[in-house]
Amino acid sequence: MFDEKTQRKAFWSRVFELAKENRNIVVVSADQNAPVLDHNFIPWFPDRFVNVGIAEQAAVLVASGLALEGKIVFTHAITPFITLRVLEQVKMQMGVMKIPITLVGVGAGLSYLDSGPTHHALDDISAMRAIPNVQIHNISDDVMAGAFADIACQMSAPRYVRLDRRGFPDIHEPEEDFLIGVSVVRDGNDLSIIGTGNMVHRAIDIANALAEQSISVRVIDLYTFPVNAKALIAAIAGAKMVATIEEHYLSGGMGSAVLEVFADCGINVPVTRIGADPALGYTYQYGGREKLQEIFGLDKENATKVIMNAWSP
Amino acid sequence: MELIDYAKLEEAARRIRLLVMRMCVKAKTGHVTSSFSCMEILVALYHGGILRFDTKDPKWESRDRLILSKGQASPGLYATLADFGFFPVTDLDDFAQVNGKFGVHLQNTVPGVEITSGSLGHGLGIAAGMALAARMDRKLFVTVVILGDGECHEGSIWESAQFAGHQRLNNLVAVVDRNGMASMEFTENEVSVEPLDNRWKSFGWRVLRVDGHSFEEIFEAFHGFRTRRYPQPLVIIADTVKGKGAPSMSDHPGWHGRSPQGDEEVDKMIRELEGGELYV
Numbered sequence: 001m002f003d004e005k006t007q008r009k010a011f012w013s014r015v016f017e018l019a020k021e022n023r024n025i026v027v028v029s030a031d032q033n034a035p036v037l038d039h040n041f042i043p044w045f046p047d048r049f050v051n052v053g054i055a056e057q058a059a060v061l062v063a064s065g066l067a068l069e070g071k072i073v074f075t076h077a078i079t080p081f082i083t084l085r086v087l088e089q090v091k092m093q094m095g096v097m098k099i100p101i102t103l104v105g106v107g108a109g110l111s112y113l114d115s116g117p118t119h120h121a122l123d124d125i126s127a128m129r130a131i132p133n134v135q136i137h138n139i140s141d142d143v144m145a146g147a148f149a150d151i152a153c154q155m156s157a158p159r160y161v162r163l164d165r166r167g168f169p170d171i172h173e174p175e176e177d178f179l180i181g182v183s184v185v186r187d188g189n190d191l192s193i194i195g196t197g198n199m200v201h202r203a204i205d206i207a208n209a210l211a212e213q214s215i216s217v218r219v220i221d222l223y224t225f226p227v228n229a230k231a232l233i234a235a236i237a238g239a240k241m242v243a244t245i246e247e248h249y250l251s252g253g254m255g256s257a258v259l260e261v262f263a264d265c266g267i268n269v270p271v272t273r274i275g276a277d278p279a280l281g282y283t284y285q286y287g288g289r290e291k292l293q294e295i296f297g298l299d300k301e302n303a304t305k306v307i308m309n310a311w312s313p
Numbered sequence: 314m315e316l317i318d319y320a321k322l323e324e325a326a327r328r329i330r331l332l333v334m335r336m337c338v339k340a341k342t343g344h345v346t347s348s349f350s351c352m353e354i355l356v357a358l359y360h361g362g363i364l365r366f367d368t369k370d371p372k373w374e375s376r377d378r379l380i381l382s383k384g385q386a387s388p389g390l391y392a393t394l395a396d397f398g399f400f401p402v403t404d405l406d407d408f409a410q411v412n413g414k415f416g417v418h419l420q421n422t423v424p425g426v427e428i429t430s431g432s433l434g435h436g437l438g439i440a441a442g443m444a445l446a447a448r449m450d451r452k453l454f455v456t457v458v459i460l461g462d463g464e465c466h467e468g469s470i471w472e473s474a475q476f477a478g479h480q481r482l483n484n485l486v487a488v489v490d491r492n493g494m495a496s497m498e499f500t501e502n503e504v505s506v507e508p509l510d511n512r513w514k515s516f517g518w519r520v521l522r523v524d525g526h527s528f529e530e531i532f533e534a535f536h537g538f539r540t541r542r543y544p545q546p547l548v549i550i551a552d553t554v555k556g557k558g559a560p561s562m563s564d565h566p567g568w569h570g571r572s573p574q575g576d577e578e579v580d581k582m583i584r585e586l587e588g589g590e591l592y593v
Contacts, residue, residue: 047449048449050445052476053476055472057434058441058469058472061437061438061469064439064442065442065444065445066442066445066446068427068442068443068446069447092432092435093435096429097428097429
């Protein structure tokens with residue numbers, strides 16, 4: 001388990017390294033651990049690991065008080081509980097007062113597959129996106145996870161770092177400037193697929209499959225909200241069609257954010273959104289993440305079909 | 314203790330209540346009664362010398378932190394800070410008006426104000442975080458947070474109280490302005506908060522209960538608070554009267570969140586504030 005490659009291992013390992021150099025780094029946890037925290041951070045810095053118990057409101061409030069006194073604070077819990085559960089604390093402390101704490105949610109999308117809707121996070125990006133002044137970072141690989149540990153330490157904005165529970169192959173370069181918020185991870189010139197989080201990897205799979213049919217697909221990782229409109233428009237330049245894919249409800253998620261940018265900036269390109277239809281509601285079905293993705297039509301086969309139906313060069 | 318000039322403090326409390334009344338009457342809004350119930354507490358903290366601060370350097374690192382969690386009592390704090398010289402008293406004239414620097418609920422953009430509040434249940438957790446940071450860095454400032462009694466309905470108050478109690482944050486003092494009322498009702502008719510003493514005690518706090526309009530009792534409760542003689546955080550439950558000073562608007566739920574209007578009503582309240590016997 002400890003040797004397994006996961007986003008939270010990448011993220012917390014970097015926090016641990018940074019904490020060795022900077023004694024102001026504090027982790028506030030709402031009864032949420034991680035192997036790196038258990039084995040490294042807590043034994044080394046017991047006084048800088050503050051467990052408030054299963055009390056997420058207190059976690060955000062205590063973190064905010066610490067940050068007002070100059071501490072660099074990472075506030076850790078399972079995704080739904082560090083977002084929806086504390087949305088009004090997020091609004092007041094992060095949105096209104098702009099206290100630069102970093103919320104770390106583990107369990108993006110359907111990460112907590114068999115735990116059911118209580119632990120699924122298909123609605124957190126749209127909810128958090130409604131709060132001004134909060135930067136949302138939907139992490140797609142370990143390189144990005146580590147980079148945002150560094151960025152958070154600059155305390156330049158309140159942030160929400162959204163980690164998947166499992167690991168994915170690295171698709172980013174360490175030299176990348178992650179403050180941009182958008183990057184092209186695979187080039188192509190017929191159509192562009194914009195993915196976010198784990199779905200960037202699905203987009204790459206689809207692109208590779210379509211390459212066999214001589215369709216050249218560009219894959220774009222859109223990982224920060226609010227969207228950097230200029231960078232997004234530059235990234236899709238030349239695309240005859242855009243598809244978006246996210247493991248999140250379509251209402252107010254990444255695809256919505258893309259449509260907002262296109263509408264506001266007068267970008268006239270056909271867009272097909274793939275994501276969880278909110279009309280399907282919450283699911284209590286089991287059988288693994290792939291199975292749940294099938295229910296919401298996010299599996300490779302269906303997503304490819306949807307894109308091909310929309311594709312008419 | 315004998316050095317305290319009670320007459321001067323009583324005079325300050327009366328003067329600041331009048332400032333609150335005038336600013337809220339002019340703005341036709343503002344929580345007058347919520348401000349009046351914690352007036353002696355605020356005056357004791359500032360004019361009475363309990364808190365350490367520097368009006369010329371409101372962000373002085375060693376200042377004590379005062380968190381007004383019941384942010385609706387902002388007129389009380391604004392008028393106290395202005396009276397003490399944090400900013401010109403004339404700024405109060407623009408309360409909740411075009412180009413005004415502040416409005417009905419507390420803003421941390423005002424000199425001397427630590428947090429933005431008005432949404433209840435937030436101040437205690439933030440104060441606990443500040444107190445914890447002070448302990449981590451071995452800093453000597455004390456954090457004082459003023460809570461409403463209706464605010465004690467909020468679950469986040471008790472999440473924060475259990476945390477501070479568990480952490481034994483003895484550099485943290487909470488004052489509950491126990492004026493008996495939430496917005497629409499007396500707390501005990503709505504959802505009871507009593508026995509408030511035992512609730513806090515069971516959360517690991519040292520509890521003192523005082524008459525929140527008696528300077529003597531407030532000073533007695535704060536006596537030695539900086540020495541950290543006790544291992545626990547301290548809560549002072551201050552029994553108060555909502556609207557204290559103006560009997561016509563006291564202890565009546567209908568006066569929550571509003572100011573007197575019309576010459577007759579305003580004159581009556583001002584006469585009560587100017588002439589009434591506050592401390593009998």
